[in-house]
Amino acid sequence: MITNVSLVSVWVSDLEESLTFYTDVLGFTKGDDVQLGDDFRWLTVVHPSQPELHLHLTTPGPPLSEDLQAAVRTSQAAGGMPGVGLNVDDCRATYADLVAKGVEFIQPPExxxxxxxxxMRDNSGNWLVLVEPREYSPDDFDPADFIDG
Structure with a gap:
């Protein structure tokens, strides 16, 4: 039986720069850091309030094919990689704090x-969603908001 999610991989451009971004800017802590051979480093970060969930920071490389590696890098450069959702206790205050730290936002708090x-985007172009959650029901959504044109 599956009991929980313990690992999510996030494609990054540079492991050291991303480690700094996720720890110094976002407040995660360094998890595992193991060099496996000459060309692969297993690097994770964890949030202090959820240490059982590791974000695996990884660069595109083997065992991915060269074509897939190139596709990931192209998506990263275009800022089109999905990332993770992050709950916050005050979205507007977190936004202001991260803007002051130089974080690029695609959409301000709404x-x-x-x-x-x-x-927002991380330093590798991944989209990160900050959400200050509240109770809701399906009736709170207007279907017209999701219909194109």
Missing amino acids: ERPYGVEAL
Whole structure:
């Protein structure tokens, strides 16, 4: 029986720069850091309030094919890689704190039926969603908001 999620991989451009971003800017702590051979480093970060969930920071490389490695790098450069959702206790205050630290935001804090949400990029172009959650029900959503054109 599956009991929980323990690891999520995040594609990054540079392991050291990403480790600094996730620890010094976002407040994660360094988890595992193991050099496995000459060309692979197993590096994770964890949030202090959720140490059982590791974010695996990894660069595109073997065993991915060269074509897939190139596709990941192209998506990273375009800022099109999905990342993770992060709950916050005050989205507007967290936004202000991260802007002061130089973090790039795609969307400032906005009211949503499920809470206040802001969308940012990490230093590798991954989208990270900040959400100050609140109680909601399906009736809180207007289907017209999700229909194109």
